[in-house]
Amino acid sequence: MRNGSPRARILGLLLAAFAVLLGATGCAGPGYDRTQQYFIAGGGIAGIYFNYGDQYAQALHRELGISVSVSETNGSVDNLQRVASGRALLGFAQADTAADAITGTGSFDTPLPLRAVARVYDESVQVVVPADSDVREISDLAGRTVSLGSATSGVQVIASRVLAASGVAPDRIENPALGLDESIAALRRGEIAAFFWVGGFPTPSIERLARTQRIRLLPIDAATVSRVNARHSGVYRLTEFPVGTYGSETPTTTMTVPNYLVAAEDAPEALITDATRTLFASRATIARKVPAAELLDRRDAIFTAPLELHPGAAKYYVDARS
Known part of the structure; x- marks a missing residue:
């Protein structure tokens, strides 16, 4: 990063502001x-x-x-x-x-x-389905049983926002509110059609799942990310899972959150x-x-x-x- 770059100048200004703040409030604590x-x-x-x-x-x-x-x-x-x-x-x-x-x-x-x-670090939204599922996009999840993450989790918050931005109302999803391990086990047993997870990738537990069962990640496109940002805090960004993620043969777009x-x-x-x-x-x-x-x-x-x-x-x- 060059010292004259816009990001470097922003960083310098922010740190200077912090220094003023610390000098004003005092930084020597008990x-x-x-x-x-x-x-x-x-x-x-x-x-x-x-x-x-x-x-x-x-x-x-x-x-x-x-x-x-x-x-x-x-x-x-x-x-x-x-x-x-x-x-x-x-x-x-x-x-x-x-x-x-x-x-x-x-x-x-x-x-x-x-x-x-x-x-x-930044985390990626991962929507996992069996590889042979007829679910191809987020809107296809309507009317199905989908784990949106455990109760009081950030996964639950983000999953609900992605579904809403994809035109899927909450009452059109049956959500058992499972944690990651429980979601993986339920997908193995065929009890759920998909599960949401938000985390760094590859996530070890999902990697282990992919070794024993073929899976896919559903795409979240740029338009969906823009709709989520327009309705909420604007912190979301578009990224891409590279080829090979969980055995995938093609890249898949998704949403990230810091x-x-x-x-x-x-x-x-x-x-x-x-x-x-x-x-x-x-x-x-x-x-x-x-x-x-x-x-x-x-x-x-x-x-x-x-x-x-x-x-x-x-x-x-x-x-x-x-």
Whole structure:
């Protein structure tokens, strides 16, 4: 990236603004309690959230000497609620669900006091059907049994939006609300026609499914992505699964959403600074077990709109820039 590029100039301006903010509010906190038990809100044990959180918790214990463990949860909505209520120090969430959380819309009755630590990686919407299914596009799912993800998950939020943008009303889908492992098992047994998943790809559990059963991914086209963006937070982008993904013979277009690591607004500043530093310092170690961690990039990590950065995280980025 050239120093004179537009993205570099934006990055410099943002970091300068963070520096002013930190100077105005003061960045020297009272420290934090190293005897406390901390939690990271992950997701289902088959997903990247949980495994990323588990490896990150181990890194925090090694580097900071604090007791940290990952919690199995139902996904983004659950994670954000846990972080906001203090039941978790940190949590993973999709950007669209986080946007709903801070405005008190969608699955949230009131705004939640949340801040971003980093944009960690982007996730892809994966709609899986058996290879011999007569379902060829999203609109074909009407009138069928489809798992839209577990209750209070970000998958449920995104799946509902994709269906609506494809002209499929919620009452035209029978949704058993299964987690990823349960969805895979139900597809094997022929109990569901398809399932939605939102995560890094390839997702290990779906890869294992593809080794024993031929599957396909349904396309989500540019027009559908545009309709979802027009109705919601505008954070979605178009991408493509390459040839070979889960045994595919052709590329498949789909929708992506950024994924954030979040903290409560009142989380200890010094702890969040150290946690952010550890996140980046341990990237290579975590990536040995969770390849998605390799996508963490300090230049992109600060782009967490509409969430503001936590002051502790902002301090790390300013210090790292100097």
